[in-house]
Structures are given as structure tokens and as C-alpha cells.
Amino acid sequence: MKTIIVYYSLEGSTRKVAERLSEELNADLLELVPVKPIKNNGSKFMAGGGQVMFKKCPKLREYNFNVADYDRVILGTPIWAGCFTPAIRTFLKENELQYKVSAVFTLSGSGKSEGCLKKLKKFCPSILNDANLLDTNNPKNAELNERRIKNFISRVAY
Template identity: 40%
Template sequence: MNTLVVFYSLEGNTKIVADILAEELDSDCIELKPDKEIPKGGFTKFFWGGKSILFHEKPNLLNDLPDIDEYDTIFIGTPIWASSYTPPIASFLEKVSIKGKKLALFACHAGGGAEKCFEKLKSALSDNTIIGTISFTDPAKEEKEKIKAQLKHWLHEIT
């Protein structure tokens, strides 16, 4: 099984999950970087992030895109913004044609929106098989070992 973990993280929560997954899976891992990042911290991030969701923005990515044919399983991770996945993920899905893969979806939020976000991702990725989904409430505030244990359990279930 050749596996890729691809994710975006503005403030590090989704990165915590992605890094554990990539380590446990011994997989390649890509952190998506938009050419213009919205401000971190403070309240303005909700304005700029909310606007980017409202207008379905798809920022340019600074990353070299992977040869997706090399992978049969892809883990896709995003923070939840306004109950949706983030613009850099939308850019990635537009640039890279993902079809016939096994997909696992992970998301971080501050309290809600995971089901809606996963439904949107599933509908954008309908030509694939979703093998699992998992979400976390701001994992940066949790013990890393607790997150790791949850992820190990999930991986055991889905792989």
C-alpha cells in the first residue's frame, strides 16, 4: 500500500494530526501552502477565512504537486471553516485529479461542523472509496499521546 497524507493547517492543529498519521503510516506527507496566507490568531482570521469560503476561493499553492498515480490510499486533512473544508484543499482537488483511490478524511474544528465538512468533501471526491473519517476538537489543546492513541485505534479499524 502506497499512502499519501495531504493537509492544510493555519494554526497547527491539523498539522499535529497529519504528522502523527504520516509517522504511523510511514507515508509521504504534503503540507499545502497557499501563496497568500490569511492572518493567524486574533479575530481577523474569521473575517478573511469566512470570506474565502463564501467566495469559494482557490488560492495558488506554493507546493510541487505529487504524481497521484503513485498512491492508492490518500489521507486528506483540513481545519473546518464555516462547516466546510479550506480553500487550499479546494485548490488541491482542482489541480490534482483524484479518482479510484481509497480516501480517509480528517478534520479539526473548535466544536462543530465536521459532518457537513465531510459531506462536502465526499461529494467533491465522489469517484473514490471513503474508508474512514475522523475529527478532533482543537487537538493542540490536548495531550499528544491521547490524540496518537485515538489515531492508532482509527488506523487499526480502517487499514
């Protein structure tokens, strides 16, 4: 079973989880990086939220990915304005993933992931497993995240 984890991260939380999962699941890793990144400062909510609202598909830095090389794709995304991130939208539009996306993990401040999952499943109806994680930059979330990550791994490791 050849797996790739495809993710976007602005502030590092999603990257941290993606790297951990890549090791534990022996999966390849692909980070999506927009050509014009959102700046990680006070303007990020307006800039990032605006892209989400207008369903923007920002141009990504060139990446190496051939869907035929993989049996499944796991997506990782922060939740922005109740949705998955614009870089993930671009990736989904650029690739004929069909039924290869089998799982997703989301990172958020609030832990509310239902709306985001619903929107993502419209693109990827094959999603069977998900992990709803909280910002890893807040140490208070460590215990809950650890439980949820372990549970996720137990469901997707095969």
C-alpha cells in the same frame, strides 16, 4: 500500499495529527501552503470564512505530487465555516484524484464534522473512513483525540 497524507493547517493542529499519522502509517506527507497565507490573527475568521463562503481556490505554493505514485490519498483539514479549507479545494481541483481519496481527518473547535464531510464526499465519493478530531491546541481534547486517532489508525492501517 503507497499512501500520502495531504493536509492544510493554519494553527498547527492538523499538522500535528498529519505528522503522527505519517509516522504510524509509513505514509508520505504533503503540506499545502497558499502563496498568500491567511494571517493567524484576529482577521482569520473573516478572511478564512470569506474564502470558504465564496468557494475560493487560493493559489498554492508549488508542490510535488503525482497521483500515479500513490495507491491512496488521506486528506487532513481544519473545519472552516462548516466546510473543508480553501487550500484543499484548490488541491482537489488541480488534481484528478478520482477514487484515490480513501480517508479524511478533520480538526475543529466544536467537533461537528457532518456538514464538512458531506461537502467533501461530493468531490471524493471514495472516502470510506474519517476521524473527527478536536483542536489539539486545547489540552482538554487530548484524551478524546487519542482514542479517535487510534481508532482511525486501526481502520486505515493495512
